Amino acid sequence: MARINDNFTKLPGSYLFSEIGRRVSAYKAENPGKDIISLGIGDVTQPLVPSVIRALHEAVDEMSKKETFKGYGPDRGYDFLLNAIAENDYKARGVDISTEEIFISDGAKSDCGNIGDIFSTDNIVAVCDPVYPVYVDTNAMAGRAGDYGPDGRWTKLVYMPCTADNGFIPAIPEKIPDMIYLCFPNNPTGAMATKEQLKLWVDYANRHGSVILYDAAYEAYISEPDLPHSIFEIDGARECAIEFRSFSKTAGFTGTRCAYTVVPKELKRDGVSLHQLWARRQSTKFNGVSYIVQRGAAAIYTEQGKSETRAVIDYYMSNAKVIREGLMKAGLTVFGGVNAPYIWAKTPDGMKSWDCFDKLLKEAGVVTTPGVGFGPSGEGYIRLTAFGSAEATAEAVRRIVSIL
C-alpha cells in the first residue's frame, strides 16, 4: 500500500488568498455592478516592454527553421543570458559572480521551494514573521516545520518577528537556525536592509554554519543609494548564502516565467559543495527554461531594454508613492513603498487585519491583503501593492481616504 507524505496533511488550507477570494466573491454577489479595485495580489499589469517583445518574436522565428531550431538547452541556461546576468546584475555592482554559479529557472517560487531538496530534513529553519508563505509551506511539506498550532505557528520553525519596533529587520534569534530565509526588499513589509544589517546576518551564519536563503526578487525596486542589491555585496556571503532572483517583477514576467538562483562555489556544508548538489538536483528534476523565454529575458539587459524596464518600474513606484502619501494623509502609519512595490500600513485604531480588509472592501470597494495572513506579527496591518494601473490606484486611494 503506497503511503502519502503525511506532512502535507498538516498544512492548513491555503487560507489567505482563498479566503480573500471568498469574501470578494460574496461581496460582489451581493453588490452586482459595484466597481472593485484590487490592490491585493502582487501581480503586474503593464505589458512586456518592446525590446523583450522583439527578442521573443526573433526567438520564435529561430524555432521555425531547422538551421536555428533549439532542442534541449544547456542545464543551467544559455550563455547569452548567464553572461548578461553576471555582467549587469553583479559585475556592474562590483560583485564577482561567475556564470557557472548562476542557474536559470522558471521562477523564484520554484527555486525557493525546490532548494529544500538538497538540505537535510532535520535542519532548523528560521523565517521572518510576517513572511512570504512559500518558505513556510515548502518546509512544512518537507517535515522541517513540525506541527501547525492553533496560534498560527509551526512548532519547529524559528519565527523572527519583524515589527515597527525593529524597523521590520529581524533580530538574531536565540535558537540557532541552520537555514535562514531572508527577503529584501521585503514581501510583505516593503522594508529594506542596509549592508551593515546584512553583514550581521552573514557573520552570524558563518559563525554557526547556517545557510542564508536570500530572496531578492524585488531588487529592481530599490531606489535609495548605498543599499545592497545582492547578498553577495556583503563580505563572507559567498561562504554562507544562496540568492534567488526573478524577472517576474523586474520586467513583468509573472506570466512569461524566468528567474535565476546563484549558488557560489565556496558554499559547502558537511564538506560537500551545495553548488554541486543544486546542479545535480536541477539536471535531474528540471529541463531548463524555454529558449524563447531566455531570449526575451536577455533583452532586458540591452541598453534599450534597461531603459524600458526602468520606465515600467518607475510607473509602479509612482503608484507606490500615491498609496503611501494618500494613506499618510488619511492619518495611517505607513511603511514600505520606497524600496519595494509593497506598502505595509498599520490599520486605524488598532483594528484587526481582517476587519480592516472587510471595511475597505465594503466601504471603499478596494481589495487589500490582511497582514495577519503573512504571519502572527502581521496582525493589525494590511498590505497594498503598487502593481495596478495608475488610474485605478489613484481612485482606490481616493476612496480609502474618503472613508477613513
Add this chain to the structure above:
Amino acid sequence: MARINDNFTKLPGSYLFSEIGRRVSAYKAENPGKDIISLGIGDVTQPLVPSVIRALHEAVDEMSKKETFKGYGPDRGYDFLLNAIAENDYKARGVDISTEEIFISDGAKSDCGNIGDIFSTDNIVAVCDPVYPVYVDTNAMAGRAGDYGPDGRWTKLVYMPCTADNGFIPAIPEKIPDMIYLCFPNNPTGAMATKEQLKLWVDYANRHGSVILYDAAYEAYISEPDLPHSIFEIDGARECAIEFRSFSKTAGFTGTRCAYTVVPKELKRDGVSLHQLWARRQSTKFNGVSYIVQRGAAAIYTEQGKSETRAVIDYYMSNAKVIREGLMKAGLTVFGGVNAPYIWAKTPDGMKSWDCFDKLLKEAGVVTTPGVGFGPSGEGYIRLTAFGSAEATAEAVRRIVSIL
C-alpha cells in the same frame, strides 16, 4: 550547522552521458575532421511546425498590449489548453478525463521527479531494468533507493528485468512495491505494452494499493492499432495511476518546454486524495508555464497543427524504419522502432555494450547509447534514436552496416 541531504552523496556520477561525451571528445581530438553522426541522445532536430509558430507569435503580441497582457496564470494551466488536451488526448479515445484532473507543467522530467514529494519516503519503489535514469535518481535523492551497490543496483529498489525473453514487458515482481514506474512506449527499449498487459498491472496495483506512475511521453509514436495510448484506457486505472505526458517528442518542444500530468480524482491513499496533494504541491512550488508556450502547445490540437505534427512524427518514424531494417540486414537482432522512436539492438556476438559503442564510434563514426547505461539488464544492447535528420540517419546506418 546546516546539514545536507545525505542521499545526494550516494548518487554515482551522472555516468552515462558524461562518459559518452568524454569518449566522443577524446575520439574527435585524436581524429580531427572526422565526421561524427550522433544517434545517441534523444533530442529532436526538426523545427516547430507552422501552426505552433503562428500561435507563439500571436501570444507574444498579446503580451505587448495592456489589454491582452497576461500575468500569473491559473495554477493548473489555461482552460484553452486543458480543454484541448481533455478533448483530443482523452475524449477522442473514449477516455473521460476532466480538465480539473490535468496539470500543465514545464516538462515530464520535472513532474516524474517532483511527484515523489507527495509520497512517503519509506515506500518501496519498482522500476524496469533497463530504465530512464530520472525515476531512479530522483528516488535515490528522496531516500527511497537505499545504497548504490557495486553491481549497479540500489539496495531498496525493486528491479523488474525487461529482456528479449519477456518481450521487454516486466513480469509482476515477487516483492510488492508501493510505487511502480512504467513507461510505454518504452525508453530505452522501444517496447509497447498491450491493453491486456497493462490490465494485469492495474489489477495488481488495485489489489495491493500500489500507485502506477505511467510515463507516456512517447505516446504519439504508437503506430499499431489497438494499443493503449493512455493508462486510463484500462479499467480501474483511475483508482491507481498517475500519467505523465509531454509535448517534447510529440511536437518538438524539448527546447520550448511544456508537458502535463493527469491525477484522477478517484486516486486516494491513506484516505487522502493524491489529486489534492499534487494540486497543493504545484501551487506551492510552481508558478505555471509561460502563457506564450501554452498558446503554442494548444496550436498542436488544431486540425492543421495535428496534421503538421503528424508529418514530423512520420519523418522520425521513417528514420526508425531505416535504422531497424538496416541493422537487421546487417544481421543484428533489433527491437523497438515501430511504436517508439528508439531502436534497441542486441550487440553482435554478445559484445558488451561499451565495446560495441566504441567500435561504432571508431569504425563507423556513429554515436549510440550503450544499453548497460540504463541498467544491468541493458548489457549487451545499444540504443539508437530516430530523431536525427533523414540524411544523417541513412548515412549512419550505411556505415554501421558496412563495418558489421
